[in-house]
Amino acid sequence: MKRLGTGIGWRPEIADAVEAMPGVDWVEAVAENLCPGHLPASLLRLRERGVTVVPHGVSLGLGGADRPDAGRLAALAERVEALGSPLVTEHIAFVRAGGPGTFSPCLEAGHLLPVPRTRDALDVLCENVRIAQEALPVPLAVENIAALFAWPGEELTEGQFLYELADRTGVRLLIDVANLHTNHVNNGEDPARALAELPLEALAYVHVAGGVERDGVWHDSHAHPVPAPVLDVLADLASRVTPPGVLLERDEDFPGPAELEGELAAIRAAVERGRTGSRDSARCSGRSTEERPAGEPVRRRLALDQTALLSALVAGTPAPEGFDRARLAVQTGALAAKRAGVVAKVAPELPEILGAAYRPAFLAYAGTRPMSGGYRRDALDFAAHLLEPGAPADARVRREVRAWWRERSGPVPRSRRPVVRLVRGVRRTVLGR
Structure with missing residues (x-):
């Protein structure tokens, strides 16, 4: 694996600062925000x-019930080629559900949602990862995500789930230590145990980011300084293996160059602290090399489970049994807030027109209108809603x-099907109510 060194997430808002920043060995850019024929200067x-x-x-949704979309894979491969990248990364998450096979509309989360850590979900994920690996021209690495809630009835720890995924597919791992901290605060998962269970020889690189705690829930905001507990998890990881690369992520509320450079220095110091205190660690992986192809009944069950959950989060249907309803409510609010923020970026004229009324108006709209076609479509649908x-x-x-x-x-907004029909349809076909 190529040694990457210390890097930072490239974003247009900090592009000039990143170019001028000393000691930046590499950068990471959100693939969907790049046009291969018109890369940013x-x-x-x-x-x-x-x-x-x-x-x-x-946006691949490798943890979803459907096989990866060939068009999305081709677009990702095109970006790899345009950038001359040595690898490409994605997430262990689902981002959409519904559609054919579930008798419900296709719903978009607009965010990364956790996959149930069950044997069936692992079988689906492994098959999806293999499909992606075959379609991409460079090695693929997949990232563990932060979660505000946990699925009921999980059969594997996070470390065991990641170990088996890497063992069965050969995929590399992008370990986000901030997400391990998030899952510790929100779901009681032990970061040290996860690190002990990981196949660290599969490590591609590491993400580090900041967040904030509100009412006992940790939000992986990427808009706050990296806290000490996250640096401690990074040091623990570095005591077990030398990371090929470590990257700072920041997506909102960008500080000045000096503060970003200070965070990079703190990351380097945490890696050095872990390296000098390095140790041999036993791994308790629960390894299994058994191959279990994901049959269509397995995919259908996962599709129904994910659709029921996503419709509860974005369409107001009842929460499925076994979930923490309070946590799902927090996730619903977080999804709506993210939609409002991203729509404000892709259609900045709308908050300019509405002023202070933009956010409450959008949140009211999002509470009854699930996203089904991406953020640009969401902006158009919100505008059409304002004209009703x-x-x-x-x-x-x-x-x-x-x-x-x-x-x-065009001249006339398209008519919209009332949301109540959507909610009733999902409730009837997916939840059996």
């Missing part, structure tokens, strides 16, 4: 200087929103 300059650029995907009869918008707002909508979609 900043990334091109970094590449010309010999800085490695790794595309980081967020009875929508709480004054004449000036309606006029400006209509002009914005027409410029992007």
